[in-house]
Amino acid sequence: MTISFEGKVAIVTGAGGGLGRSHALDLAKRGAKVVVNDLGGSVDGSDGSSAAADAVVAEIKAAGGEAIANGSSVTDDAGVANMVSQTMDEFGRIDILINNAGILRDKSFVKMEMGDFQMVIDVHLFGTVKPTKAVFPIMKEQGYGRIMVTSSSSGLYGNFGQTNYGAGKLGVVGFINTLKLEGQKDNIRCNALAPVAYTRMTENLMPPEAEQMLTPESVTPAAMYLVSEDAPTGTIMCAGAGVFSVAKIMESDGMYLGRDGLTAEDVAENFDKIADMSNAKAFFMGGEQTGKFFEKASGK
Numbered sequence: 001m002t003i004s005f006e007g008k009v010a011i012v013t014g015a016g017g018g019l020g021r022s023h024a025l026d027l028a029k030r031g032a033k034v035v036v037n038d039l040g041g042s043v044d045g046s047d048g049s050s051a052a053a054d055a056v057v058a059e060i061k062a063a064g065g066e067a068i069a070n071g072s073s074v075t076d077d078a079g080v081a082n083m084v085s086q087t088m089d090e091f092g093r094i095d096i097l098i099n100n101a102g103i104l105r106d107k108s109f110v111k112m113e114m115g116d117f118q119m120v121i122d123v124h125l126f127g128t129v130k131p132t133k134a135v136f137p138i139m140k141e142q143g144y145g146r147i148m149v150t151s152s153s154s155g156l157y158g159n160f161g162q163t164n165y166g167a168g169k170l171g172v173v174g175f176i177n178t179l180k181l182e183g184q185k186d187n188i189r190c191n192a193l194a195p196v197a198y199t200r201m202t203e204n205l206m207p208p209e210a211e212q213m214l215t216p217e218s219v220t221p222a223a224m225y226l227v228s229e230d231a232p233t234g235t236i237m238c239a240g241a242g243v244f245s246v247a248k249i250m251e252s253d254g255m256y257l258g259r260d261g262l263t264a265e266d267v268a269e270n271f272d273k274i275a276d277m278s279n280a281k282a283f284f285m286g287g288e289q290t291g292k293f294f295e296k297a298s299g300k
């Protein structure tokens with residue numbers, strides 16, 4: 001089995017370095033025409049130039065691939081519109097969108113300025129929503145689209161000092177949970193990647209020896225699968241150091257406690273059974289939970 005992107009057009013945001021660069025190079029190697037977006041700023045999102053994106057485009061071209069650079073910020077409405085119209089003018093379609101751009105502004109919640117909370121949500125959540133909003137109608141029209149968002153173990157599980165980042169990173173999962181439903185009939189699949197890699201973003205948070213193991217190239221195969229023709233939809237794939245796993249939001253089977261005279265003490269006394277995960281399930285859509293509640297409450 002070969003995963004090919006021949007004839008496909010892909011946009012990768014934040015592809016001037018780190019994981020995004022690695023994704024862009026592999027897409028191009030597999031035949032995709034790639035739009036390398038990067039604002040070229042620092043890890044905290046300040047400053048910027050298109051030099052980072054230009055350098056990756058040069059690398060792709062040197063390897064015989066096709067690519068163009070775009071220096072827009074994913075948070076900027078006009079910039080995003082420009083990125084999409086540039087792609088359509090140059091390549092005429094958009095099959096794949098990898099939302100990868102990201103920044104960090106870590107501080108414990110007590111010390112965090114609201115501006116830093118807002119900025120991180122803007123880049124991770126709105127910086128995913130805006131490019132997706134711009135390409136979604138094009139993908140619908142084409143009857144084909146693959147959208148990947150970039151989550152993080154910080155959002156799925158938590159990481160001290162990252163309330164802002166964690167909120168954004170789980171926000172993008174909530175976003176695709178619904179988008180996957182809205183894209184289904186037009187063959188648009190939406191997945192999330194939760195990567196771990198040694199990049200400029202994490203080099204101060206990881207020991208130097210992590211650099212050998214946690215290469216971006218050992219994460220990228222997960223991204224390629226998640227945007228491929230046979231990709232699943234609604235999947236959260238985790239990847240790092242060549243290890244791959246899937247994360248799911250699971251719900252315990254739960255129990256019906258009756259409604260007559262029901263109190264908080266009933267919940268407290270039964271909490272261990274309520275929280276018993278032995279028959280836990282992951283739902284594909286919210287309505288399945290309501291269905292279960294009806295069934296249990298009507299004694300089925």
Ligand SMILES: NC(=O)c1ccc[n+]([C@@H]2O[C@H](COP(=O)([O-])OP(=O)(O)OC[C@H]3O[C@@H](n4cnc5c(N)ncnc54)[C@H](O)[C@@H]3O)[C@@H](O)[C@H]2O)c1
Pocket residue numbers: 013014015016017018019020037038039040041042043045052072073074075099100101102103123127150151152153194195196197198199200201202
């Ligand atoms: N490295 C990890 O271990 C790790 C873990 C979990 C999630 N992630 C996520 O993976 C993604 C890639 O991170 P990375 O580790 O490669 O870091 P990185 O800093 O090397 O790459 C992020 C890129 O995004 C670009 N960018 C930032 N703001 C932008 C904006 N507004 N518009 C366009 N581009 C912008 C930056 O210039 C940079 O090139 C991020 O979303 C990050 O949060 C990384």
